[in-house]
Amino acid sequence: MSLSRVLRLRWFWCSVLCVLCWGAWAILAKLGSREIPPDTMQFIFTIGTLPVAFALLAARRFNLEKSVRGTSFGLLNGIVAGIGSIALLAAYHTTGNTYVITVAVALYPILTVILAMIFLRERLTRCQAIGIAFAAVAIVLFAL
């Protein structure tokens, strides 16, 4: 696929928007965390997510699938994500380098891959194995 064709594709620009939004999120979280403690930042952060949730709900005409298991896993997901976010904001609240912290925390899929192998009996792909090897080296370098 040629570059000019890729640049005309909607999914490409959506992906770019995702990268820019998540990158900006990390920088703004750091800027706010310089003054505001992690739990208060998380409180404010969650309020900031509500317009997107409302827009998604409105787009679905306020109808969600009625699955108790799916909703339970989803709610638990939000709670655990909130705890992780507080930890990340606590890291930003220290004097650590923002990009080192952001890049280190972005290694979390390594744990998802391992947990999926244990609990969902998914197999490790060659790409994931290479990724884990790079991650292990990165963790050692960050700890030095």
Add this chain to the structure above:
Amino acid sequence: MHIEPWFWFAAIAVIAFGITGLLQKLSTNHLSADSALIVLIAGLVLLEPLIYPGSAVLHYSRSNLAWGLLSGFLNALGSWALLAAMKAGGTASVVAPLTALYPLVVVLCAPFILHESITMLQAAGIVCSLLAGVFLSFPDQDNPQSDIEAHMD
């Protein structure tokens, strides 16, 4: 060997986000991806009473409060954009590794916005981490959808 405090907080974040990746997979087995994102935000709201700062929140500067609000909005908007990329026909094998590069934005912008510097060892760690993120994001060919959904938190 002295390990900086940020490392331990980051380790907790990695563990929590790693678990959310698994929970996201379990959630999207029963819900559509956009419903799962809505319910995830509802889960974040459940934590709010526990971390409610009271009137103390008004003592912080407006700019920092704005950064906090905007960071939440952009995080959720980024998740929505990922969903939209998938709905617009982007394949998981391309979209997931591409969006896993988001820390690159921080790496490129932080020196100018935050005026931070890094050591050579940290720079090497960043390169390894970015490569790890890209490789870890390549989906399982047997079940590509589950892997892309794991990135939405």
